[in-house]
Amino acid sequence: MIRIPCPHCGPRDHDEFSYVGDATKVRPADPAATSPEDWHRYVYLRDNPRGAHLEYWHHIQGCRAYLKVLRDTATHEVLASGRPEDALEAPR
Amino acid sequence: MAEIMTLPPRRSALDSVWVLGDYGIPGPSGPGVTIIRRLGLGAIQLDARRDTAAAVARAVSDSLGIALPAPGRAASGGEFRAIWIGPERWMLLGSDSTGLEARLRAAVEPAGGSVIDQSHGRAILRLSGPRVRDTLAKGTGIDLHPRAFAENTAAQTGLFHLSVTIDRRRGTGTFDVHAMRGFAQSLHESLCEAAAEFGYRLA
Numbered sequence: 001m002i003r004i005p006c007p008h009c010g011p012r013d014h015d016e017f018s019y020v021g022d023a024t025k026v027r028p029a030d031p032a033a034t035s036p037e038d039w040h041r042y043v044y045l046r047d048n049p050r051g052a053h054l055e056y057w058h059h060i061q062g063c064r065a066y067l068k069v070l071r072d073t074a075t076h077e078v079l080a081s082g083r084p085e086d087a088l089e090a091p092r
Numbered sequence: 093m094a095e096i097m098t099l100p101p102r103r104s105a106l107d108s109v110w111v112l113g114d115y116g117i118p119g120p121s122g123p124g125v126t127i128i129r130r131l132g133l134g135a136i137q138l139d140a141r142r143d144t145a146a147a148v149a150r151a152v153s154d155s156l157g158i159a160l161p162a163p164g165r166a167a168s169g170g171e172f173r174a175i176w177i178g179p180e181r182w183m184l185l186g187s188d189s190t191g192l193e194a195r196l197r198a199a200v201e202p203a204g205g206s207v208i209d210q211s212h213g214r215a216i217l218r219l220s221g222p223r224v225r226d227t228l229a230k231g232t233g234i235d236l237h238p239r240a241f242a243e244n245t246a247a248q249t250g251l252f253h254l255s256v257t258i259d260r261r262r263g264t265g266t267f268d269v270h271a272m273r274g275f276a277q278s279l280h281e282s283l284c285e286a287a288a289e290f291g292y293r294l295a
Contacts, residue, residue: 009247015233
């Protein structure tokens with residue numbers, strides 16, 4: 001069972017959260033100047049890394065806040081969590 | 093033109109299933125859990141923004157005499173109760189006769205707060221008795237031991253897969269459970285099933 005430390009509510013069962021998506025993708029800064037290929041890469045193309053991965057989660061049954069979570073995709077260990085604007089680093 | 097009523101009178105979502113009495117297998121000292129419905133209670137949601145939270149908190153404190161609680165906490169002040177339900181977001185509760193919604197709106201809107209009346213959308217139960225924690229523990233991952241969940245602690249969490257707010261009230265064994273109205277009968281059924289082995293009273 002995964003527990004996710006919500007920065008607002010504290011550690012909670014992952015049943016309370018819903019997965020939102022890859023948090024490494026950055027929306028193109030100037031939509032008008034972005035090529036269709038770059039839009040395609042931003043909207044559709046995702047890596048499938050083994051190991052630490054930055055993700056957005058939504059604490060839907062709790063405080064309703066969006067979170068950023070650094071999760072190991074191989075072990076499901078949650079390495080760090082924070083608000084969406086936080087830069088997360090794995091603890092050493 | 094006829095005067096338009098804003099909302100029809102509120103009716104409990106549990107009217108059709110709430111049959112007063114004792115059920116299940118009571119312990120030697122009576123039912124392990126007593127459940128009452130908190131009727132006639134207004135539930136008003138208050139939203140601030142990060143840059144207006146301090147001003148909104150001051151406005152609430154000045155006008156209603158209640159200090160907005162920190163994350164994970166609830167507080168009573170005067171005839172009202174406030175529960176933290178999210179970042180810069182609280183639920184305020186007060187009897188319908190207190191005019192809470194209008195008073196809150198007048199106080200916080202100039203300070204940049206938003207007020208939404210949720211009274212028609214919530215069903216609020218009060219659970220007390222020696223086996224309340226055992227009953228709730230069957231449906232939630234939250235640690236409800238007083239060491240971890242003391243008086244005036246509140247949590248938004250899952251209970252029997254439903255989204256609820258759990259608010260620990262006075263004493264060690266009294267909890268208010270707020271659910272969305274549409275799920276009230278489902279919550280009622282799950283609570284009754286969970287409490288049957290301890291005996292429960294619908295009061």
